[in-house]
Amino acid sequence: MNHNSIRIIDNLAEITSYHDRHVLEKSLLKTINELFPAKDIRLFRVSEQSDNHDLSLLAYCVNDVIVSSDENPRLVTEDKGISETIFQAIEAGDVQLSSTENGLWNLVYPAFDAHGDIFAVLLISTDLVPSNGDQRLIYGILRVYSNYLALIEKTQKDKLTGLYNRETLDNEITKILVRQGRHFNDQITSPNDSRRRSFAVKYWLGVIDIDNFKTINDNFGHLYGDEVIILVARLMTSGLIRDDDLVYRYGGEEFVVVLKAANEDDAMHTFERIREMVAAHKFPQINQVTISIGFVEIVAQSSPADVIGEADEALYYAKGNGRNQVHSYSRLLQEGKVKSVSKVAHGGVELF
Template identity: 65%
Template sequence: MQHRHSSIRIVDNLAEITRHHDRQVLEKSLLKTLNELFPAQSLRLFRVRRHDLVHDISLLAFCVNDVISSSDQHPKLNFETADELTAALTKAIDKEDIVSYRQSGNDGWNVIYPAFDSHGEIFASLVHHCHELPSVNDQRLVHGILRVYANYLALIDKSQRDKLTGLYNRETLDEQITKILVNQSSELNKLMASPNDSRRRRYAIKHWLGVVDIDKFKVINDTYGHLYGDEVIILVARLMTSGVIRDDDLIYRFGGEEFVVLLKAANEVDAMQAFERIRKVVANHSFPQLGQVTVSVGFVEVSAQLSPTDVIGQADEALYAAKNEGRNQVQNYHHLVAAGKVMEPKKMVSSNVELF
């Protein structure tokens, strides 16, 4: 596959990629650009995570027949990952280099490009399925575009991080909650259109937001000073990111000694267990000079609220209940409402306002 690409066209495509700040939109823009420069039967972008010696590979975005989408938009769409593709992906990751092979049945070529983060670790892999094997120069160009994508992604990630803890900052939280509410509204409309699809309702992804607050933090600050208080915040942040929740769940520094956790769980029981793991890992850790430090947690399902402020407010009410009940515990907003300990605000009845 021999293509001559003008410098202007390449620059225009790179400018289009770096125009976006949302990661999902950025991934789709990357595939759109590559598909315009190198028309393909399909393009697939996989996320790569290393767990010890095992590679965890999951689909992020794909382009088939010029249709580009993300895996979140089609969570049930699974490409058939044949053994030869799995082996080739693993080979490209292990070799840290481009790998190409002809598919079984002479159905064109697969070219696999690893993408490296700022630490030199492979964080993604692109699979380019095409009729003819790209030239060496074309492969170098694709690899170069992936480097631009990786570098820009690192800049976005840095701008969204809290400087003290390295967690996501508060500015990115509202956007993420809004995205969940909008997606849920879209899913709800689909379910209402197909009321008999009980299986889809049963396996729908549920999102939960928890506010995590360090107990008696003012006493720590007053007794040991603000520098030590910052060390406690950093330690709690590290404990929460030490594997007690899934890699794709999100943790934010909300301000001061407060954190927000956004996670996925099938039901309230699973969500409670996830937040309990966070509480226990902090309570069981021995902090220098202090010994035990505890956290209180209030959580709520992100579902049908009007705004991110409402979601956080409900989780906050559950947090206050946890504090009032003696701290070092997890409280569920919906259980508190059912028990009459929290009054659920009356919903405004409006017939003409379409929120999403």
């Protein structure tokens, strides 16, 4: 076995050693860049929006620096040549090649999921076109990435609804708290810095509960109750939120949505749209099902449990004041309608 083959095996072993999607994406680009050094490598998520395909950047590699883009910035379409090549690859379902005015070549490789649908594309900008053998190797590495990603997602999904399960939620909240904590510290230490938190992406977590679900189970049975849970899950993921927002089944008839919004009003508007969509849907046999929602910004809490606890407090208020409502924890706290959940008594001693 030659050194190049050993290097390839080592890189494949590294790709399949991670269980975090963002780290996996960085490892993929690191492998491609080591085997085939390029000017620019980018990985895009592909999602369908009506009759069009929407692209968001997942990770990129420039000058050997690799970044996983948690913020998912949209594809800058100023370079029409790159955009056209990407959409040609999606349309053809095959590798596409195009040249640029400055002598570079753009290669676009589609990545397929378990159902044969294109869920991502890899863009490589290089001054030397890889040989046919090298292109096959790149395509093979992409298949390893796709297959391994499918295995990871299978362990992270709830079997009934197909949503992310509760076990993956804590990790996601922790990553957001760390990321938002950096922005928060920037604002404190550098109040005049252009990177102030007011310009940072803000994350919001909503806990969603199906109203009167016990009555549904008692009157129509648990199998029908499961159908209601599945229908509510589908409604929440049917274009109500963006592709890079996340929906979890938290347990029983409870869900959690983690989304990005510029401010509290925008977050309220999104959660209201979810509530209205469910309330307007005609369910078999029972006609209407409603949900209650409590939400909070993920920003400076001590732990994922605190984030969930604050959103839960707003949810309990919604349930206790008529149901079929959306409430913000911070607004309820300001109005004196709920108490701070950060002051937790333990063994008679107040910890915070």
